Amino acid sequence: MKSALKVFDFLGDLRVGTKLGLLMGIFLFASLTFAGMSAWLVSRVRVGGGIYNGIKEYHDADRKLASLRNALSEHKSYLWIFLEESDKDKMGQLKEEIPQLSGDIDAAFEEVLSKKLSDEVLTPVQNAKATWAEFKEARDKEFIPAVMTGRAAEARALTQGIQQQRSDFFMEQTGNAGDILNLKVEEIEKTAQKTSFSITLFSGLTALALYAVAVLLGILIAKSITGPLVGVVRVMQAMATGDLSQKLTFSGRDEIGQMSETFNRMAANLKDLITGVTRLSADTRNNSAAVAKTTSQASNTMSQIQNSVAQIATATSQVAKSNQEITALAAHTNKAAEAGSSDVSKVLESFKSVQVTIDDTGRSVNKLNQRSQEIAEIVGLITKIADQTNLLALNAAIEAARAGEAGRGFAVVADEVRKLAESSSQSAEKISGIIKEITSDTEGVVAASARSVEETKAVLDLMIKMRNGYGEMAASIKGISGQVEAIAATSEETAASAEEVTAGIEEQTSAITEIAHTADNLTAGADKLQSEVNKFKV
Incomplete structure (x- = not known):
């Protein structure tokens, strides 16, 4: 043990400021290392981090798919209102509003497809979009003309038949995509938990080792400083009783030697004071x-x-x-x-x-x-x-x-x-x-x-x-x-x-x-x- 401590004998030749600076540097290095690891870990899971962005991307896509299903249901209800309306003026007004509703659904599809999602999520979404295109085509070329020309029975049969099948397929495909997104989110969260645990364990062990080294060096540096100070304290206690004739005799290259010389001058100045x-x-x-x-x-x-x-x-x-x-x-x-x-x-x-x-x-x-x-x-x-x-x-x-x-x-x-x-x-x-x-x-x-x-x-x-x-x-x-x-x-x-x-x-x-x-x-x-x-x- 003593032979190992001889490595640190060079500390006795250093100035007090250098010793304290070395001690502060060791503690600062340990703190910065631990803080850096913690910051890197937090950056992975914080708002705006990689893991968070991935989860947010999937959650946003899932909410948009849910809004697509709601939008289709509202669109179908709107078409039923259009079918049951008998006033020609109101029918014309409703007909003009139909493209706007379609535009909202088209925009939602484009937003979902623009996200960075896996193929197993994008495939059912693309299938749902193709079904939606067929639904719109049948609506514009068959359903609306039938309603406008008074063929309500034909329009009702179309709505309850092939259009209902397309609507069900649309709901099924978007629902499947939502289920896949939820599974992806669960996988990412599990991976994030494992990563967080590993990084936390590693950073904790590293910080513990750095702090152990810092404490050991701190003890050695403190001992090299407090030894000469004991003699200084004895002389200062004598001077504290009012005897200004006492002087310090310790000399050295560090700050304590300089302090002895300065203290003697201080005693002389104290008389003048x-x-x-x-x-x-x-x-x-x-x-x-x-x-x-x-x-x-x-x-x-x-x-x-x-x-x-x-x-x-x-x-x-x-x-x-x-x-x-x-x-x-x-x-x-x-x-x-x-x-x-x-x-x-x-x-x-x-x-x-x-x-x-x-x-x-x-x-x-x-x-x-x-x-x-x-x-x-x-x-x-x-x-x-x-x-x-x-x-x-x-x-x-x-x-x-x-x-x-x-x-x-x-x-x-x-x-x-x-x-x-x-x-x-x-x-x-x-x-x-x-x-x-x-x-x-x-x-x-x-x-x-x-x-x-x-x-x-x-x-x-x-x-x-x-x-x-x-x-x-x-x-x-x-x-x-x-x-x-x-x-x-x-x-x-x-x-x-x-x-x-x-x-x-x-x-x-x-x-x-x-x-x-x-x-x-x-x-x-x-x-x-x-x-x-x-x-x-x-």
């Missing part, structure tokens, strides 16, 4: 009196500051109370604005219904105007027929007159026909007049309907602006509420700061009092110091 302390004690007594006066003035100033801070705290409390009232008023105004917006929305819906009714009325009046024009054409035809009949009756009367007594009966008939033709002509003229009045009234109604439509549109625009105005007002009120809350928070912080300032002032006042007390003690200490200095033999 005792003389200076005598003069200093007198000066200290005078300065203590000045400090006591200054602390008294500072105490009065602190009292004035404390009163000012109390006034600030009171004003801040009043501001906080006002902010609470403003907040309550803003909340009430916000509710009123929301209620007004709701009422405007209801009136807006009513005006939309009125606009639809006015449009229907306008179309009905236009149809009535068209029918009136058709009746006018028929009346004109009747008038022409009556004129022609009247002309024929006149010709018949002339021929009857020529025939004399034989044509008298025919003349009577011709006269009746003429009267009937004149009556028909008069009736046609009356009908024509009535038609003109109806046409004129109808044109007035059409113009009034057009004006009503324009006015209704204007009212609708005003209602929309009013509703938007209510929304902007509600948003502004919310912004005001937020600002008031910020002011309230600032007021609370100001009040808290005032309390802290008050507490700080109290502490400073206490400190000033303590300083005054210390000044008194310093005066007494100066007197005592003078008495103690007189004990030294210089």
